[in-house]
Amino acid sequence: MSASSFSKFDEFGFERPKGFDYHEYEKFMKVYLTILAKQSRSWSCLLIYNQPLRKGVRLQKYIRKGIPLSLRSQVWSFVSDIPKMKEEYESDLYKKMLRKSVSPDIKEIITVDTPRTFPENIYFNQTLENQEALFRILYAFAANNPYIGYCQGLNYIAGLLLLVTKDEEVCFWLLKVLIEKKLPDYYSKTMNGVIIDIEVFSRLVQKKFPDVSDHMNSIGMHWALIVTKWFICLFVEVLPVETVLRIWDCLFSEGSKVIFRVGLALVKHYRKEILSCEDIVSLAEFFKIMVQQPYPLNCHIFVKNMFSEIGPLPMSLIEDLRLKVLTEQSTDKTTYQNRKKT
The missing domain is CATH 1.10.472.80 (Ypt/Rab-GAP domain of gyp1p, domain 3)
Structure with missing residues (x-):
């Protein structure tokens, strides 16, 4: 079999696991790339003719078929009602939480866990920029949610959100949506x-x-x-x-x-x-x-x-x-x- 044309790292910087079946993956991608192109065209039409976006069966159907990577941040924020949340709280909530103090114990745990997050990911282990952004996101979330503070697992969720959105403030709001509205009492001290x-x-x-x-x-x-x-x-x-x-x-x-x-x-x-x-x-x-x-x-x-x-x-x-x-x-x-x- 000829060598694979795919890198051992995926587009998000994760190293593919040992024993990864590149042959099977290439077969899948030959089909999936066509699907992605079709999705991109469909979403372009949706955004042009369905402005502003409206929730409903049609949008749900599009979402189940997959959101193009370039639109994920926008669509996740829309379906999560983040614009309304910003009105309910404050649009600059993230910056305010960064200035707020948290328990020294919580800050220490976040400090320790941040470099442990995706240690083999090239976007985390080859630069401190994402690690520093991740620390700020988790710190702001803890400051905004003293009842939860910090729980292991949040770092992985926030880390992937950051890799997708490339925007720490958007990441903060999406994390807030997941933990406060989508997942009932998952990350409290009692779990x-x-x-x-x-x-x-x-x-x-x-x-x-x-x-x-x-x-x-x-x-x-x-x-x-x-x-x-x-x-x-x-x-x-x-x-x-x-x-x-x-x-x-x-x-x-x-x-x-x-x-x-x-x-x-x-x-x-x-x-x-x-x-x-x-x-x-x-x-x-x-x-x-x-x-x-x-x-x-x-x-x-x-x-x-x-x-x-x-x-x-x-x-x-x-x-x-x-x-x-x-x-x-x-x-x-x-x-x-x-x-x-x-």
């Missing part, structure tokens, strides 16, 4: 939102793929061991970068239910392989290599399938399941406390 949503995911698997759920239970593998990083990092450093960005296109537009669709799509596609694993070790190893397979690499097909093959997943169902889990947790806590008293 209760993540705990609840992992249990919600477990129940969705039980509902849609009961054989997989039963198999996981029989082996003794809890979903938290597999999907915690999926939820906290929003698939950053889990799935290929372009796939993550296509997922984020939908996440900004449609909310946190998209995370569940991604997980369910992976379970559905690799159902047979999951069922063939006979113990925790083999199952954990498969989940590690699963996300580097050709299926999630083909972001266009993957995103299409996560909407067409999973079936209805309304936000009302997610909220009902969250409420049930929260109620059960509260009941269990009360029961435990009563037992301690007796």
Whole structure:
């Protein structure tokens, strides 16, 4: 086979993993480049004839097919209502938060974590500019959200936002949208939102793929061991970068239910392989290599399938399941406390 024409680094500066299938990637890109060109033309027409942009089924359809990289910052900001947020707060909120003090402990953690973020990414490890910008974004966010402060995982999300937008103030507002509006209580000190949503995911698997759920239970593998990083990092450093960005296109537009669709799509596609694993070790190893397979690499097909093959997943169902889990947790806590008293 002839040598690949693709660099070992992708366009965002990430080094491709060892064992990366360049041959499969070239086959995918030959098709995907045509798709990207078509998307670009479609978005150009949309922006010309649908000014100002309007939310609705048409825009959602365009977003699910992928937002051109050059427009991501603009469209993410629009669907997230950032202009309204700036009116609600203050347009210069970012600059004000940079002048505000934060806990020395929080500042120290951010200082330590910043150079650890994407250490093999050429745009982070070969220049201090992005590291300094990332520090400022995380500092401003902590200053604006003392209840959260800083939580590991935020650095990866903010780091990728920065690589996409190339604008730290836009990045600050998009991070604010994700944490405050899209992801319920994921990054608090208790991380209760993540705990609840992992249990919600477990129940969705039980509902849609009961054989997989039963198999996981029989082996003794809890979903938290597999999907915690999926939820906290929003698939950053889990799935290929372009796939993550296509997922984020939908996440900004449609909310946190998209995370569940991604997980369910992976379970559905690799159902047979999951069922063939006979113990925790083999199952954990498969989940590690699963996300580097050709299926999630083909972001266009993957995103299409996560909407067409999973079936209805309304936000009302997610909220009902969250409420049930929260109620059960509260009941269990009360029961435990009563037992301690007796």
